[in-house]
Amino acid sequence: MGKYKKKAKTPQTENGDVRAKKHLGQHFLTDESVAQDISETLSYKGYNKVLEIGPGMGVLTKYLLKQDAEVHVIEIDTESVAYLEEHYPQLEDRIHQYDFLKYDLGTVFRDEAFAVIGNFPYNISTQIVFKVLELKHQIPEFSGMFQKEVAKRICEKEGNKTYGILSVLVQAFYEAEYLFTVPPSVFNPPPKVDSGVLRLTRKEDFSLPCDEKLFFRVVKTAFQQRRKTLRNSLKSFDLPDNLREDIIFGKRPEQLGFREFIDLTLKIQLYAISNQQ
Incomplete structure (x- = not known):
């Protein structure tokens, strides 16, 4: 059993139950x-x-x-x-x-x-x-x-x-x-x-075809300004204009299913890789 400092007694109530806290x-x-x-x-x-x-x-x-x-x-x-x-x-x-x-x-x-x-x-x-x-x-x-x-x-x-x-x-x-x-x-x-x-x-296959940490970051950042299009809500990623012209960046986060968020992450990931070369 998990260790703890002191073994408590069950509190005495009318029916012997534990009091909700x-x-x-x-x-x-x-x-x-x-x-x-x-x-x-x-x-x-x-x-x-x-x-x-x-x-x-x-x-x-x-x-x-x-x-x-x-x-x-x-x-x-x-x-x-x-x-x-x-x-x-x-x-x-x-x-x-x-x-x-x-x-x-x-x-x-x-x-x-x-x-x-x-x-x-x-x-x-x-x-x-x-x-x-x-x-x-x-x-x-x-x-x-x-x-x-x-x-x-x-x-x-x-x-x-x-x-x-x-x-x-x-x-x-x-x-x-x-x-x-x-x-x-x-x-x-x-x-x-x-x-x-x-x-x-x-899911039977629960691995992502993109970087998982980046995926989480993209999703969280997008929904922090959910009323804006991704073109505006993802400005902190400092993406080039030609990438931001992609049709997906004209959508709001609530319009994208998880598969589209994976595609979006892949686009950002590929840009980051090419920019490092």
């Missing part, structure tokens, strides 16, 4: 059927390890443990860890009390494949996705619950106002599916917005 963005899922539905969003094929982020009191964990997989959980809240130790002894040394965003998962999974799942805290949900992208070579599947608006944005296609940086970067490497909407009433405390469950399935 606002600074951790905790909204505990209380609906068993929703938890079961989320647990079944993964295929459990091609890997035998699953990491749940932020299990809280284990309503989703319970159903994950019924699947044919080795379940690990990562939880930053000491009180939730104590609750999980008491109620889910079958997890044994697979409860890791760390911050997912800062923890080196190689110490747990080494170079093995694993899926990621969870009811994600809204305040760090996009950061979780960026970390998954960093670890895409190890994560063939990812599913879980986000604020509905964020889940929709990740799965959105070009041509829509909600389409943005996350949409492009995720869809370059994963097939993104919005699965279902979850109302606030199934949480304690209830959030002020609907939630949405999505699934990301890594």
